[in-house]
Amino acid sequence: MEATEFKTQMPLNQGGLIHMSFFVGYCQDNGLKIDKNTLEELHKHKLVFPALKVYLGVVEFKRVYASFNGLNEWRYIHPKDLDKFKIIKLDRKNYYCIGSLGKLNDHWLDYYFDNNMVEWPSQQKSFAWKQRQFSDFYTSASAIKKQYEFLYDKKQILAIKIALPYLIWIKEHKNDIDRKKIIASIQKRIADLYKFLEIYHEMEKIHKLFEKKKREKYTQYREAYGHKPSKIEWGQEYDFDISPIFKERAKKILDKYKLTKEFIYDWREFISKKSLINESARSNKIKTAYIKSLNDNDIASLEDTHYMIYIINAFLYFLTEKEETVKQVLTGFINKTCPICKSNFKPRNKWQITCGSIACVKAHRNDLKRSKRKIAKIS
Numbered sequence: 001m002e003a004t005e006f007k008t009q010m011p012l013n014q015g016g017l018i019h020m021s022f023f024v025g026y027c028q029d030n031g032l033k034i035d036k037n038t039l040e041e042l043h044k045h046k047l048v049f050p051a052l053k054v055y056l057g058v059v060e061f062k063r064v065y066a067s068f069n070g071l072n073e074w075r076y077i078h079p080k081d082l083d084k085f086k087i088i089k090l091d092r093k094n095y096y097c098i099g100s101l102g103k104l105n106d107h108w109l110d111y112y113f114d115n116n117m118v119e120w121p122s123q124q125k126s127f128a129w130k131q132r133q134f135s136d137f138y139t140s141a142s143a144i145k146k147q148y149e150f151l152y153d154k155k156q157i158l159a160i161k162i163a164l165p166y167l168i169w170i171k172e173h174k175n176d177i178d179r180k181k182i183i184a185s186i187q188k189r190i191a192d193l194y195k196f197l198e199i200y201h202e203m204e205k206i207h208k209l210f211e212k213k214k215r216e217k218y219t220q221y222r223e224a225y226g227h228k229p230s231k232i233e234w235g236q237e238y239d240f241d242i243s244p245i246f247k248e249r250a251k252k253i254l255d256k257y258k259l260t261k262e263f264i265y266d267w268r269e270f271i272s273k274k275s276l277i278n279e280s281a282r283s284n285k286i287k288t289a290y291i292k293s294l295n296d297n298d299i300a301s302l303e304d305t306h307y308m309i310y311i312i313n314a315f316l317y318f319l320t321e322k323e324e325t326v327k328q329v330l331t332g333f334i335n336k337t338c339p340i341c342k343s344n345f346k347p348r349n350k351w352q353i354t355c356g357s358i359a360c361v362k363a364h365r366n367d368l369k370r371s372k373r374k375i376a377k378i379s
């Protein structure tokens with residue numbers, strides 16, 4: 001097995017996982033023109049792997065002729081329900097159906113893990129995707145035993161936004177000497193993203209806990225003093241009692257993952273570039289006017305990238321005591337567009353052409369060489 005040296009597995013968070021077909025829709029809603037085939041190609045080139053492959057299992061049915069609401073007819077029912085009906089005729093054959101994944105809560109996949117029905121595509125060789133079967137009932141269980149569904153985490157849209165701009169280039173430059181290096185640098189970038197998302201999951205947890213503590217404290221205050229705390233009183237309570245615990249916790253998390261604040265700032269900037277406002281080609285003047293008219297809570301709830309910025313800000317506040325709004329982060333506007341990956345970036349000097357990622361610099365240099373060779377041939 002040709003294992004990549006980077007972390008290619010999206011950190012697991014059951015609550016964030018959705019069926020591949022929903023994920024395609026989610027990506028389309030958020031500005032990516034992709035379909036199922038795009039995801040398969042990203043998988044084939046080992047750029048973005050499905051988070052999980054889940055076998056759907058087989059459900060057994062019986063076919064009976066019975067009275068249903070006063071009407072005699074053939075129907076498929078669960079064997080457990082056989083005595084619930086007055087059965088006129090019973091088909092002796094067994095019938096089978098492909099199980100379905102219904103997302104119920106944040107532990108919806110425990111059953112599949114417990115029954116060994118889960119595989120990790122990132123740990124396997126790439127394989128061609130099987131067409132899903134959709135007909136209803138089969139007379140043999142083995143015919144449908146191997147049916148599976150891919151699950152993606154919604155946040156993998158960020159990985160796709162990293163890899164997708166290079167996909168065409170990679171497909172068209174099969175013999176390019178730099179191709180392997182470009183693929184490796186994209187894999188490295190996505191591995192970094194996954195490292196970030198691992199700590200981001202912790203940020204979400206700590207934020208949830210923080211909100212809970214805040215509410216508890218508020219109730220305590222009201223019970224002790226018999227009135228709602230004023231803003232100043234509340235601020236003091238909060239600074240003395242709640243903040244220190246969370247400051248400590250935030251630092252511990254950072255140490256646990258051996259990461260720096262800068263790492264978090266970098267990814268926050270990346271995420272802000274992937275928001276609707278920063279992916280749009282309008283001028284900064286127009287974007288500012290747009291954002292100005294909204295309040296920060298509204299902005300945070302508008303799209304997932306904004307919500308992520310809100311959570312990251314809350315975490316950074318514990319680390320730095322500097323309060324930042326989602327608005328402020330989003331309006332750190334970016335002025336130039338990279339010709340390779342098409343992302344917006346803040347240039348460090350006026351000669352900078354690409355966004356500066358290794359993959360883009362290399363791809364741009366190769367294209368430049370090629371066009372020079374072409375010109376040489378013509379003249």
Ligand SMILES: [Zn+2]
Pocket residue numbers: 338339340341342343354355356357360
């Ligand atoms: Zn670029």
